[in-house]
Amino acid sequence: MNLKLKVWRQSDAHAKGKMVDYSISGIDGDMSFLEMLDILNENLINEGKEPVEFDHDCREGICGSCSLHINGEPHGPDKFITTCQLHMRKFKDGDTIVIEPFRATAFPVIKDLVVDRSSFDRIQQAGGYISVNTSGNTVDANAIPVQKEAADTAMDAATCIGCGACVAACKNASAMLFTSAKVSQFALLPQGQVEATERVKNMVRQMDLEGFGNCTNTGACELECPKGISLDNIARMNREYLKANLKG
């Protein structure tokens, strides 16, 4: 395949960025999207130019490092995958591919396609945990039975990889799907009940402080989420939030 690429280049957080055109040839359908970018970078290095910086690590869809807005969609055209799992067989010879960073006020660009998602960490730090000591002096694991359905639904919420596609897809750049996934996981489990009130209040407060927008139930987040995290989680968080505030 021969392709035309339009790639966002920005030298640092303060610089003004712009789209730059590149041509690339000899791309095989079995290559992953990031392997295509590896080849672009190898070419750039050999031409004495600076390669395109992008976040990536595990390259198997679980670490949540890779991002990229590809042809207007977070993680590109395929469903239930991250950019590193996107393969070039989804494109045709002669295609033009537009590659941008995830865009959101709370995700400032660091360089080229790399964005700062530390706002997500701070939301988790505000309450995304159960306050038990890790010294191991707890009850036997089977002393806390959990209904299979609740455990499975909690697991579905817990599979969030924190990539930020939900924010990038949302017209309001809302982090409701991300935040609600963690709130839901604990709301569904008996272990999470003790701190439920404070957790949801603190996490939502931090989410607002970070400058994420609000949710208007468009559902783009669910559609673009590589792990298929359900909108039900947002409903569950809203319920938890209401409950917490009624308790005062």
Place this chain on the structure above:
Amino acid sequence: MGILDSKVPSGPLADKWTKHKNEINLVNPANKRNIDVIVVGTGLAGGSAAATLAELGYNVKTFCYQDSPRRAHSIAAQGGINAAKNYQGDGDSNYRLFYDTIKGGDYRSREGNVYRLAEVSSNIIDQCVAQGVPFAREYGGLLDNRSFGGVLVSRTFYAKGQTGQQLLLGAYAAMNRQINRGKIKAYNRHEMLDLVLVDGKARGIIARDLVSGEIQRHSAHAVVLASGGYGNVFFLSTNAMGSNVMAAWRAHRRGAFFANPCFTQIHPTCIPVSGDHQSKLTLMSESLRNDGRIWVPAKMEDAIAIREGKLKPTQIKEEDRDYYLERRYPAFGNLVPRDVASRAAKERCDAGFGVNKTGEAVYLDFSAAIMRYGKEKALTSGIKDPSDDTVRKLGEEVVEAKYGNLFQMYEKIVDENPYKTPMMIYPAVHYTMGGLWVDYNLQTTIPGCYAAGEANFSDHGANRLGASALMQGLADGYFVLPYTIGDYLSDDIRTGPISTESPEFEHAEKEVRERIEKLMSGKGKNSVDYYHKKLGKIMWNKCGMARNAEGLQEAIREISELRKDFWENVKVPGESKSMNQELEKAGRVADFLELGELFAKDALHRQESCGGHFREEYQTPEGEALRDDENFKYVAAWEYRGEPKDAELHKEELVYENIELKTRSYK
């Protein structure tokens, strides 16, 4: 005993850890507030250690090269975590987990450490459940288990095919709780470039801020290295792209011995290489071997027809398939340990029975499991006389519930539906049993420098059993290190803050800056990846699944030449004072180019086959590994002496008092 003292406590095996905990020194809570600890790496070992140390009261600084601790590569572990809970009532016990681990490691690990690992394993599950880790459950609400290779019990706890993710998010949550309390300061997108020793003790690190390029000095009373394994020395592996040996190697250069570098695990079930463009390999969890049957065509003409695309695997009749693991190892069948399964796949492919265009793939087939589960499901759903299609459909649903995410990953990469046609798999580099030498307290040969998780060598001998890496990482971090490090730090209660203005820090920073300058000033012929790929080819061809003296000698020579070429001709674009991923890679590959040579040297010196280390010269007539306990029943710990070729060997003899050394058999 020589220079290496393992410090394993005396007394009966089952009492050692309790006795040790009772005898070691403690630091009182008020004094802990005056003590700083650096933790490098935030995977299962580092994340859990950081959280627990902070909870105890120490001031912790964590470092990871990723943008968040949650992205450490423990996240990618799929299948599960072992624990001797015996919830299934199938005869499991601490002793049995200990026995399986020593045997699985081909009698090259330390009894005391492994027993402790088995002993704390149950506690890990209790701890993680209390933290809200959503393990898989049965309909009665209790925890479910599955089986992994090399054992005869069901002791593996799991969360779909994402167990590592869930356990890491548990440790990350525990870290977040301490970050919120101000007890952990997390330095993300930072990389450790050197270890700083003051008066012979580890007292800090030099780190680079990967965003600004700033070189920083960080001091502490102790340094914990939990920076993972070095599988990426092979370029292609199941490790993350950024996984590297730098932290461990820098410590090695400062005096920490590196143990058994040649003990590397080649995992049998990975998606085969598809071409030269490949940047990494993807694992298909060992848990799939619970239900998948591994085979190749029994007839050469069928194998050839398949490779040429003239025949499909589903067209091959049952009697024309060679289920070679079931044939060779009837007792364990498809659940033999990883080293055995990998070599058996290589043997069949080398004999010409491989099933993809490169001839390097075998089948992992779920059709029998789908039909078996489907029949059971039809019965429990009250469906009478179901058609084959109904059974298949029901069975596919059961398999999807168990392994759905793995099947999806496979389909996205290979573009084939594994419910309908067998998966193709081939062995790939996955885990490194070797690592920094540590004593029973997890301390390296540098006082105050500890190593935990995959970064140390301690528990898996020459081959790690499935679902034991997660167990070891969390055991080290939650339950071992927090005790043992206190014993060392009890001498430091009056030391006060460690200054970063000392000549030692100045000197270390200067060396780091010079190294970066040297990397940036290469004459510029080839990219970093060019060298990494070349190194990977040498490693895979000459230090891979089968090794021999001649190949290893060539590898040593070739790696040394490649390293020289690298330092003269590597091209690193951009500048060092800003984000520069090529510079990051260059530093890591420079260290791999040293480690690779030591790896080959270690493999050459170990004139026996054991676990993942298979020397072609030492095998039984049936092609099984031939161990030499008389001459090689020791840990090989290498001391840095300048060039890797000059490394000095120190031996820690392994003593087996509670287990009888046998030839490992899974037949």
